[in-house]
Amino acid sequence: MGPLVRRRRFPTWPSLLPLVLGVALVAVGSRARSADDEEDYRLSSLRVFNRVVLLVKEQYVEPQRIRPKEMLLAALDSVEKxxxxxxxxxxxxxxxxxVGAERRSFPLDDVTSLWELSFKLRDVFRFLETRVSTDVDRRDVEYAAVNGMLSKLDPxxxxxxxxxxxEMKLNTKGEFGGLGIVISIRDGALTVISPIDGTPADRAGVKAQDKIVKIGEESTVNMGLDEAVERLRGKPGTSVTVWILRKGWDEPQRFDIVRAVIKVDSVTHQLLDQTDKDAGRIGYVKIKQFQGHTAEDVATAVAAMETQAGKRLSGVVLDLRNNPGGLLEQAVEVSNLFMTDGVLVITQDGGSAGERREIRAQANRPHLDHPLIVLVNGGSASASEIVAxxxxxxxxxxxxxxxTFGKGSVQQLYDFPDQSSLKLTIGQYLTPGDESIQSVGITPDVDVLAVQADDKDELNLFPDEHTREEDLERHLDDARTRKxxxxxxxxxLAEQLSEDERERRDVSTKFTEDFEIRFARRLVQQAPFTSRDRQLEAIKPVIDEVSAEEDARIDAALSKLAIDWTRDPGAAGKLAAAPAAGALTTTVLSAEPADAGATLKVTVQAKNAGTSPLYRVRANTQATMGLFSDHELLFGKLDAGQAREWTVTMKVPKELQSRRDLVRLTFGDERAKLATLDVPVTINAVARPRFSYALFIDDTRGGNxxxxxxxxxxxxxxxxxxNTGTGPSDEPTALLKNLGGSETFIETGRQKxxxxxxxxxxxxxxxxxxxxxxxKAPPKADLRLQVFDAVTGDVLVERxxxxxxxxxxxxxxKKGVVEATAATTVLAAADGAAQVLARAEGGTRFDAVAEVNGFVRVRLGSLxxxxxxxxxxxTKGKAAVGADGQPQGLSWxxxxxxxxxxxxxxxLAVVDGDTxxxxxxxxxDGxxxxxxxxxxxxxxxxxxxKAVRGPTNTVLKREVKLKPGVNVITVVAREDDEFAQxxxxxxxxxKGDPLAKGGR
Known part of the structure; x- marks a missing residue:
C-alpha cells in the first residue's frame, strides 16, 4: 500500500444552497480511475475495504468500540440495501x-478480529461477484460495505x-479553477443565481437569472447540478463555451470564458451602522466555514474596518452561526487572533488515556484587542465550537x-488511490480547562430565542428539538463534559419572511442586519471590555431593556390572537410552589380522521381544576412523525374552574400513505409540567395515479x-x-435526460x-x-424517461x-386511404422489431402519408x-375517426x-402485538x-x-417484527433491473410506547 496523504480536519456537511462553481483539477462529477482501478475490478479483492480496516485498527479513537462481528453484519446489511x-x-x-434463487451460509463464530472480518467479507464477495447483476457497480458495493462497517463506530x-x-477538499481549500458563478436548478433550467464580483463570469457579462442552455456541445436540459459543475470547472487558463439565454433575448448567445482561480470567501465583513455618532464603530465578521486562509481573512477584514472607521473601531461581532466547522489549524489561528497566551484547545487521541497535546496561543502572531461578542446557534459545530x-x-x-451542536471529536482524512477518502475519528478535543463539549456543546452566556407569534397555526414560543450531536446514533461520550x-x-419576536424572501437572502451576497446582530452591537457598545466577567456585569441594563421591549411585542402579538399571556405574579425572583397534582384536567374533544392533502384538526380542552389561577398554560405536541411534532397550543391564563379549547391544525401532504399515529400533548405552565394527553390520529391515503406509456420517434420534420x-x-x-391508477394526476410532468455524451443534444427535455x-x-x-x-461509428442514444406527479410523488422511470x-x-x-385487410399491429417505426404502438381491427381505415422500407406511415390523430x-x-372513401381524432377500430x-x-x-393495519x-x-401482464x-x-x-412468459399473479407473504407505533412496510416488484414498482x-x-426513550 502506498503512502497515505493525511490532512487533519473537522467535517463539513454538504450544503443545501446552490453550489459555487470553480474548481477541480479532478472532475468532481465522475469517479476518477487510477491504475489500481482497472476494468477487471473484483469485489473480493477488497481494495478499499482492507485499507480502511488497517487504519481503523491502528488509528481509531476508541478501540473498545471495534466489534468485528457486529461490523461485518452492518457491512452486509448495507450491501443488502x-x-x-x-x-x-x-x-x-x-x-x-x-442472491436471486441461490443462498449460502457463512459461519460467524470465528469473526473475532478485524482481519477475520475482512477474510469473511472476501468469502461473501466471492459468492456475490459473479451472481449480482452486471448493471450493479462493484465499486459502489464495496463502498456500501465500508460505510456499513463504519456506521457501528460513530456518526x-x-x-x-x-x-x-x-468536493470536501475543495470546500476546505477555499479556492479552485472555474468561472465564478453560483448556480442552481430553477424550473428545470440551469440558472445563474449570481456571478461573483471580479471573476471571469462577471467580467464576461454573465448576469443573475441567466439560463445556461448549453455547455460546450452538450445541452443542459435536465442536466444534474453536479454534472454541470463538473463541466464548468477545470484547470485555470483553459476555456469553456457556454450558451446563455437571457430575458428579452430570442436566441441563446455564446460566451467563451477562460477559467481562473476562484477564491470562495469563507469570511465576509461589514461596518455596522452607528447608533451614537460620538461612539466608535462596531465591526461585523461572518465566518461561513474554516478554510485554508480563514484566519488571515479575519485579520484583513478587521484591519479594513479599522481603516474605514477612522481608527475608531470599538468592538467586533464575530458570527459563527450555522458554521459547520472545517480545518482545525484555522480554528486555532482564529482563536490566536484574540488571545496572546495560554491554552486554546487540547487534542487527545484514544480517549482519556490517549496522548494529550495542548495547543497554546503564540504571542508573535497577529493580535486583535477589540471587545468581542460571538454569535452561535445549533448549527455551529466542531471548529466553530473550538473558537467559541x-x-x-x-x-x-x-x-x-x-x-451549539456539541461535536467534540477530531477526524483525520486519508486519501486512497481510487480518489475516495476515509474520514476517521482519531481523537477528541477539549476546551481550555480540560472541558469536553462532546454531545453537550457550548452554552451561550446570553441565550437568545426567536419567537413566532403572528399566526395561531404557526406559533413558536419555545425551543424546538433540533438535531444535535447527542441525537446522532452511536455518538461518542466523554466523562469530562459539564452542563x-x-x-x-x-x-x-422574529421577523416574518416569505419563502421567496428567505430564499433570496440565502443566496444573496448583500449584508442583512438581523435582530441578533443588532442586539450584539448593543451589547458590545454597552460593555466595551476585553474581559468576559466585566462584560457579563455591564450588559444587564441592555438585557433588561431589550427583554422588556420584546416581551411587550410578543404580548401584543398574542393579544391579537385572543391569548392572555399574563406572567405569573409569583414568577418574580424564585418561583413559588408548583400547582398541586391534578390542577389541570385535559380532554380530547375531537380528532377526526383526515384525508391526505387535507387538514387534520385536533381539538382539546384544558381546564383549571384547582383553586388558584394558572398562568401561561401551554401544550406542545410530540410524535414520531415530524409533521405532527412541535405544534404549540397556548391557553394562557386560566382562572380557577375556567376551561379553554384549542384546535391545532396540521396540513397533511397529499403523498402521505394511510397511517394510524399517536400524538402526545404535554401540558405545563411557567412552573412545572401539569399533564399529558395521548391523541390517536388517522390519515387516509387518497386514490393515487400510476403511469404507463407508449412512445415513438417522430422524424417527419427534421429527418427522413x-x-x-x-x-x-x-x-x-x-x-x-x-394514467392507469385509481386517482387523478393533478400535476403530471415528464422529463427526458441524456445519459450518454454529446452525440445526443436535448433541446426540449421537460414537459408539464x-x-x-x-x-x-x-x-x-x-x-x-x-x-x-x-x-466514429454511430452509437446509441442513451436516455432516461421519467414521469412523475408533483403532488403525490408517484413516479415511473425507465432507461x-x-x-x-x-x-x-x-x-x-403517399396520399390516400388504406384499410387493414385483417387485424394488424401499428408500430413505432418502419422496422418489424419496433415497439407496438396500437392494434387495429380488420377494416380499420387510415390516412396514409408515406411508404418506407415495406411499411406505410399512417396518421393516428395528431400522431x-x-x-x-x-x-x-x-380503399375509397375517408378514414373514419372518433371524437379524439383516432381511427375507429384502433386501440393503443x-x-x-x-x-x-x-x-x-x-x-393500513392496527395490531396489539409486535408481529x-x-x-x-x-x-x-408479463x-x-x-x-x-x-x-x-x-x-x-x-x-x-420463476421465469414465465405469460402474466404474473403471485403473493409475497412474510411475518415481520414491529416496533411500537408506526411501522412503514414497502413492497417492491421488479420487471427488470430498471423497471420496478x-x-x-x-x-x-x-405494544409499547412509541415515544419512550429508545422506544423507536
Missing part, C-alpha cells in the same frame, strides 16, 4: 446470504466516495445565541420520416402517457401535461438532435436506448404510426406498465423478475420468481 437481489438472513452464529467516521471526497469555547473559557468575550446554564435569557434515428436528424420523442384523470392519456414531445462525432443508424432509408410520399405494407390495401397499447401491487387486507404478516399480491419487502429501511424478505403500507403496533 444497495443491491436489490441480495438478502442477508442473520442467524445466531451464521449469516445466510441470498462521523465515513468513507467519502470520489466525487464527495473531491476558547473565547468563553479563557474569558476573552461573550457568547450569544443558542446552544452550564446561561447567565441571561432573552426571547424576541421512417421513425428510426439516423445521424444528423433533429427529431421528437413522442410519449403518450396514460394537463391533469390526467384515471384512464386518460396525454402526450409529451421531447426534441433532440443526433450528432455523432465525425469518424431508453435507440440505435443510431448511419444511412438514411428512402421514403416515398403517426407504421403498418406493414402487406397488411393494408388501398401501453406496453410499459409497471407491476400492480395490492395488500391483502388493505394498506404482523405481510401479504402483498403482485400482478402483471413476467416479473423478483419482489422484496422492507420494514422501515431493513430488507426482510426477497423472492426471485413499489407500494407502501403502514402497521401501527399498540
Amino acid at each position: 444497495y443491491v436489490p437481489e441480495v438478502l442477508v438472513e442473520e442467524g445466531r452464529d451464521e449469516a445466510v446470504v441470498v 462521523h467516521s465515513v468513507l467519502l466516495e470520489p466525487k464527495f471526497s473531491q 469555547g476558547a473565547i468563553k473559557n479563557r474569558g476573552r468575550g461573550l457568547i450569544v445565541g443558542d446552544q 452550564h446554564e446561561s447567565r441571561y435569557q432573552l426571547a424576541y 420520416g421512417d421513425g428510426l434515428l439516423q445521424a444528423g436528424e433533429s427529431v421528437e420523442l413522442v410519449v403518450s402517457i396514460k 401535461l394537463e391533469a390526467l384523470k384515471p384512464a386518460s392519456a396525454g402526450v409529451a414531445r421531447f426534441g433532440f438532435k443526433v450528432q455523432p462525432e465525425a469518424g 431508453l436506448q435507440f440505435p443510431i443508424k448511419a444511412a438514411q432509408t428512402e421514403v416515398k410520399k 403517426y404510426g407504421y403498418v406493414a405494407q402487406n397488411g393494408v390495401g388501398p 397499447v401501453y406496453g410499459r406498465d409497471p407491476p400492480h401491487i395490492s395488500f391483502v387486507g388493505g394498506a 404482523f404478516t405481510v401479504e402483498a399480491r403482485i400482478e402483471d 413476467p416479473v423478475k423478483d419482489g422484496y419487502i422492507f420494514v422501515e429501511d431493513q430488507k426482510v424478505y426477497f423472492e426471485a420468481f 413499489r407500494e407502501v403500507m403502514t402497521v401501527f403496533s399498540k
Whole structure:
C-alpha cells in the first residue's frame, strides 16, 4: 500500500444552497480511475475495504468500540440495501446470504478480529461477484460495505466516495479553477443565481437569472447540478463555451470564458451602522466555514474596518452561526487572533488515556484587542465550537445565541488511490480547562430565542428539538463534559419572511442586519471590555431593556390572537410552589380522521381544576412523525374552574400513505409540567395515479420520416402517457435526460401535461438532435424517461436506448386511404422489431402519408404510426375517426406498465402485538423478475420468481417484527433491473410506547 496523504480536519456537511462553481483539477462529477482501478475490478479483492480496516485498527479513537462481528453484519446489511437481489438472513452464529434463487451460509463464530472480518467479507464477495447483476457497480458495493462497517463506530467516521471526497477538499481549500458563478436548478433550467464580483463570469457579462442552455456541445436540459459543475470547472487558463439565454433575448448567445482561480470567501465583513455618532464603530465578521486562509481573512477584514472607521473601531461581532466547522489549524489561528497566551484547545487521541497535546496561543502572531461578542446557534459545530469555547473559557468575550451542536471529536482524512477518502475519528478535543463539549456543546452566556407569534397555526414560543450531536446514533461520550446554564435569557419576536424572501437572502451576497446582530452591537457598545466577567456585569441594563421591549411585542402579538399571556405574579425572583397534582384536567374533544392533502384538526380542552389561577398554560405536541411534532397550543391564563379549547391544525401532504399515529400533548405552565394527553390520529391515503406509456420517434420534420434515428436528424420523442391508477394526476410532468455524451443534444427535455384523470392519456414531445462525432461509428442514444406527479410523488422511470443508424432509408410520399385487410399491429417505426404502438381491427381505415422500407406511415390523430405494407390495401372513401381524432377500430397499447401491487387486507393495519404478516399480491401482464419487502429501511424478505412468459399473479407473504407505533412496510416488484414498482403500507403496533426513550 502506498503512502497515505493525511490532512487533519473537522467535517463539513454538504450544503443545501446552490453550489459555487470553480474548481477541480479532478472532475468532481465522475469517479476518477487510477491504475489500481482497472476494468477487471473484483469485489473480493477488497481494495478499499482492507485499507480502511488497517487504519481503523491502528488509528481509531476508541478501540473498545471495534466489534468485528457486529461490523461485518452492518457491512452486509448495507450491501443488502444497495443491491436489490441480495438478502442477508442473520442467524445466531451464521449469516445466510441470498442472491436471486441461490443462498449460502457463512459461519460467524470465528469473526473475532478485524482481519477475520475482512477474510469473511472476501468469502461473501466471492459468492456475490459473479451472481449480482452486471448493471450493479462493484465499486459502489464495496463502498456500501465500508460505510456499513463504519456506521457501528460513530456518526462521523465515513468513507467519502470520489466525487464527495473531491468536493470536501475543495470546500476546505477555499479556492479552485472555474468561472465564478453560483448556480442552481430553477424550473428545470440551469440558472445563474449570481456571478461573483471580479471573476471571469462577471467580467464576461454573465448576469443573475441567466439560463445556461448549453455547455460546450452538450445541452443542459435536465442536466444534474453536479454534472454541470463538473463541466464548468477545470484547470485555470483553459476555456469553456457556454450558451446563455437571457430575458428579452430570442436566441441563446455564446460566451467563451477562460477559467481562473476562484477564491470562495469563507469570511465576509461589514461596518455596522452607528447608533451614537460620538461612539466608535462596531465591526461585523461572518465566518461561513474554516478554510485554508480563514484566519488571515479575519485579520484583513478587521484591519479594513479599522481603516474605514477612522481608527475608531470599538468592538467586533464575530458570527459563527450555522458554521459547520472545517480545518482545525484555522480554528486555532482564529482563536490566536484574540488571545496572546495560554491554552486554546487540547487534542487527545484514544480517549482519556490517549496522548494529550495542548495547543497554546503564540504571542508573535497577529493580535486583535477589540471587545468581542460571538454569535452561535445549533448549527455551529466542531471548529466553530473550538473558537467559541476558547473565547468563553479563557474569558476573552461573550457568547450569544443558542446552544451549539456539541461535536467534540477530531477526524483525520486519508486519501486512497481510487480518489475516495476515509474520514476517521482519531481523537477528541477539549476546551481550555480540560472541558469536553462532546454531545453537550457550548452554552451561550446570553441565550437568545426567536419567537413566532403572528399566526395561531404557526406559533413558536419555545425551543424546538433540533438535531444535535447527542441525537446522532452511536455518538461518542466523554466523562469530562459539564452542563452550564446561561447567565441571561432573552426571547424576541422574529421577523416574518416569505419563502421567496428567505430564499433570496440565502443566496444573496448583500449584508442583512438581523435582530441578533443588532442586539450584539448593543451589547458590545454597552460593555466595551476585553474581559468576559466585566462584560457579563455591564450588559444587564441592555438585557433588561431589550427583554422588556420584546416581551411587550410578543404580548401584543398574542393579544391579537385572543391569548392572555399574563406572567405569573409569583414568577418574580424564585418561583413559588408548583400547582398541586391534578390542577389541570385535559380532554380530547375531537380528532377526526383526515384525508391526505387535507387538514387534520385536533381539538382539546384544558381546564383549571384547582383553586388558584394558572398562568401561561401551554401544550406542545410530540410524535414520531415530524409533521405532527412541535405544534404549540397556548391557553394562557386560566382562572380557577375556567376551561379553554384549542384546535391545532396540521396540513397533511397529499403523498402521505394511510397511517394510524399517536400524538402526545404535554401540558405545563411557567412552573412545572401539569399533564399529558395521548391523541390517536388517522390519515387516509387518497386514490393515487400510476403511469404507463407508449412512445415513438417522430422524424417527419427534421429527418427522413421512417421513425428510426439516423445521424444528423433533429427529431421528437413522442410519449403518450396514460394514467392507469385509481386517482387523478393533478400535476403530471415528464422529463427526458441524456445519459450518454454529446452525440445526443436535448433541446426540449421537460414537459408539464394537463391533469390526467384515471384512464386518460396525454402526450409529451421531447426534441433532440443526433450528432455523432465525425469518424466514429454511430452509437446509441442513451436516455432516461421519467414521469412523475408533483403532488403525490408517484413516479415511473425507465432507461431508453435507440440505435443510431448511419444511412438514411428512402421514403416515398403517399396520399390516400388504406384499410387493414385483417387485424394488424401499428408500430413505432418502419422496422418489424419496433415497439407496438396500437392494434387495429380488420377494416380499420387510415390516412396514409408515406411508404418506407415495406411499411406505410399512417396518421393516428395528431400522431403517426407504421403498418406493414402487406397488411393494408388501398380503399375509397375517408378514414373514419372518433371524437379524439383516432381511427375507429384502433386501440393503443401501453406496453410499459409497471407491476400492480395490492395488500391483502388493505394498506393500513392496527395490531396489539409486535408481529404482523405481510401479504402483498403482485400482478402483471408479463413476467416479473423478483419482489422484496422492507420494514422501515431493513430488507426482510426477497423472492426471485420463476421465469414465465405469460402474466404474473403471485403473493409475497412474510411475518415481520414491529416496533411500537408506526411501522412503514414497502413492497417492491421488479420487471427488470430498471423497471420496478413499489407500494407502501403502514402497521401501527399498540405494544409499547412509541415515544419512550429508545422506544423507536
